[in-house]
Amino acid sequence: MKKVIYSILALSLFFTWGCKKGYLDINQNPNQPTSAQPEQILPTALNNTAGRWTHREMGAFWMGQWAPSGSVSGFTAEKTYNPASNYRTAIWSGIYDNLKDYDFVEKEAEKSGKDALRGIAKIMKVYNYQILVDTYGNVPYTEALQGTDVIRPTYDKAEDIYDDFIVQLDTAIALLKKPESSINVFPRSSDIVFGGDATKWVKFANTMKIKVLLRHANNSAKAAYIQTNVDNIVAEGSGFITENVLSNPGYLQSDGKLNQFWATYFKDAAGTNVTAVSFYAVGAYFKTMLDGRETIGEYRGRGGFYSATASLEGVTLGQLDAPLYANCSKFNEEGLFLCQSFNQDSYLMSAAESFFLQAEAAERGYLADDAQMLYNKGVEASFVENYIPGGYTGAASDAAAYVSNGEEVSDYADAPDKIELIITQKYIAGFGHGAFEAWCDYRRTGFPNPTALDGTGDIFYSPQSIFGKSIPARLLYPSTEEQTNSANALAEGITNVHTQKLFWAK
């Protein structure tokens, strides 16, 4: 019997060992952090936003700024003007992924009383949501970004989201104007855009506001709303951004750490051209327009936007006999504006875009400033940044000459349609990094029109288009939404990217 008792004792000892405190308490992740400070998230989020190119590339194709060279097949969706539900879904997935980071920053900053940081997160949420709305129309907004708490977010009306943008930007401005304190610590190194300069963020927010408001320009019912909010911007007093809004985390010459444009369209860390280099050419529409407007060899086109060799051709999207890359006019070549160095800054918005937005608001009567003066500043900003790199100092005087040369396509005083002039110069100034905005401007104003016929009988819209001259007005919801949020996605009834236009479209 003793032995029986001993063996039972041994078993219970073993049991006690197994149940000793902490034996099972080993599930703390030793590999990845499970909590983070908002300042550690902000740089990733900003770098992601500024380095996103898929929506810009799409805009550049449709707006005739870029075209696939004859050295690559594919790009069928672009060439046929027929984007399906699996087309560039990274615009949707990438932006929501990015938004989740800003949302985290916003919420954590609110918890810890970091008002400035919270304001920055709000501005960047609007910046990203606006790309989503301008691409897809109605999208999940109020119920979005809540994980499995709301596993099937409903879609908000695009117009309601737009109205909330103004509310969010106003809140952001109020937060950013609060004084710095031991609690409201301004982000410094983690703010890879403005280094924690709250005033610049407020100016950027004001510029974002006018960008949002001008989308309503076609809607006369919104005129009073636009005026009230423009008046609010003026009353706020900080004004608009007058410099390029740029992001740079401190790019390094190492794979994965290069400037995203550089790494996607140009070279890898070893300095070798990436495969995709040969996929792209300058659009024939853009090249023809610029060659016609600006004396060959001067100003921004040759040497700035694209290579100086005059014999190289621009390509039309879908051109059936598109020249091979070597014979194309290129934008991704050493020293051009878009390819200056592996650590060049990434754009969120250019100073030129800010001036052209203001010029449009003034021309439409919402701003009391002189529209021509703002237009001239926009052109000057574009000349200064896009001029043939190499320390040329005559950009400002060349710009001054250009805007007073008496030509309809550059001199404000002589332009028959001021809005067309402003939007077209904005289109030129935003070559590449502003191409998505150009697609929005085209859908809103009809300017500039890459589907218009040229005098020589050339066409600049895709000859492979199965929808004639109709550039897509939106994208379909991505197929992943049909799979994971089908009831809400299908309820929107979006099946035609040409006829189902966005609420602000012309």
Added chain:
Amino acid sequence: MDRDQSFYWLVINSAANIPLNSYRNWKPLKNADGSLNYANPNNYYNDYYNNPWFYLDNNRLDRTDDFLTANAELNYKVAPWLNATYRIATTNQSTFSKAYSDKFDYSSWATDSVGRSVAKDYAGYVRDVSSNSTRISQDLFLTAKKKWTNFSVLGIVGMNLFDNSTKYSSVAATGLVIPGLFNVNNRIGEAVVDEENTKTRRVGVFGDVTIGFKDYLFLHASGRNDWDSRLAKENNSFFYPSVDLSFVLSDAIGALKDNKTLTYAKLTAAATKVGNVNLGAYNLETVFNGGAGFPYGDLAGFSVGNTQYDPKLKPEFTTSYEFGIELGFLERLNLELAYYTQKTTDQTVNIAISNSTGFTGAVINTGQVDNSGFEATLRGTVLKTENFRWDVSMNYAYRDNKVASLYQGLDEIALSNVDADGTIAAIAGEQYPALKVSSYKRDPQGRVIVDPVTGYPIEATGFTNVGQTNPKHLVGIQTSFSYKGFSLSALAEYRAGNVIYHATGHNLVFTGVAEVTAMYNRERFVFPNSVTEVTDTNGNVIDYQPNTNIAVQDGGLGFWDDHFDGVGENFVTSGAFWKLREVNLTYTLPESFLEKSKIFKGASVSFIGRNLLMLLPKANKYTDPELSTTTGNAQGANNIFNTPPTRMYGFNVTLNF
């Protein structure tokens, strides 16, 4: 994984008239006679895809695994009826691997050639991994055995400790300096480093009792409680019992005892619950990953992880009820029949969720899947003489299942998005797992609607459920003959009742090697059995008109690549197959022959052939339906990364000393 890194992909991108085997020796730029060596990447004919041999030689993985296993068992007879046992088993696995590819610089002639997009220098790559895992399992239990005249009791009570730890670290370089030196120190750019450690533990306490009555009635019951470190404290303890009864009729009932025809009869019934934690370590909290490109020098950056984890995850349970009968006839024939129903709840799965939630996936406990089915096995000896024997065994299983409910009342859960045109999903009320694919838009009669201008078929919005991917019917036939020292056995299997998504088909169509793409000689054609929509003045569809004359705009790339390739239903076939899985011929040397040698006690030699024959339905022109992109739940799809099925021949020599 990039498909350009698949050997198979490079092979199918070589035109059919290219004698690939003559491109084996790619290293020299020129042949011995001074002519250009066209196998060399600089001279290879294809502008877009490399010589597959070059790829094969230049992407290598060397790997060494060391295993150390040890077991020890201590038994102690406490009393004549009571035994104590302690067991410890440990397995240690150390793995070292080095994946590498050499740098290769193309000649400037190749890189400057217009349109030669393949001519991109290889920067070289090396990744050195070392990992180690240790599992230790310990059991301590008491076994009590007692027999009375009519009754016997066997009782076990004990405990199990299970401990698993892993360590993984890797260093990699994405650009090399000196060719052929595969060491991370020989790099340009920053090294890519990674480290991961895991530790999990489980404690189990169990009891098990079997009561027998007169050797023909047995009642068995067990219970076990586990505590698992992978779950939160509130959920980490779970209990699961089982009970079963077996009754040997042929021994119990007097009338059956000496029956010459029915020689054996047994009835069984069982109710079982099994609990399981199907989760890795640290899967309860959402993590922050290093942001893309970060750190940049001293600037750190993180990003909220894309998978949302639920801290309240629970173990999954399967409860099943089974009834069975086993009958033996004439000492020659044996029949087993079984029926079961099964309910699985709280399966832990990684599901895809809408990007607009801020995440791409979530690990959750999903609802309930009900299974039921029956199995029948018939075994018999057909012929038996002194020297010759022929045995046959046949079994058939029918499996049915249904998703009873899903997480948060979802209609469906995507288990795996195979590609842009196909998804494996769990759909409420449907069989599991279900295959959903993109499809053509059809009129009510099922005819495909084409665009009246282009003649191209129109794609329907949303995906269509085309059926389940697990086979419903499983048949197995095994037979063996033996004659003196020779024995010949064969195993054949049939499975059916499921569909398969051949994602590989997209690649075959894209490259133009798919047979279907040549159906119309790459000429324009009218899409068969198609219609166009007839609309009223308001643009509403009022009727459909058969399409007899609108040919597709382009019968080449335009149709096959742009309008056929992107429609998932074109790549769905029945998953049925007959397979001759194995044939085995063995000769055993007679003992009399071996006796003389005094060394060997037994010797045999076998010839084995595996996967010898596969019969597929005509529609399945692609591949073995058992190939899969995953070992997980989302069965039913293959892709370009699957190695094509292989036939295997071998032989075995067995010597006993």
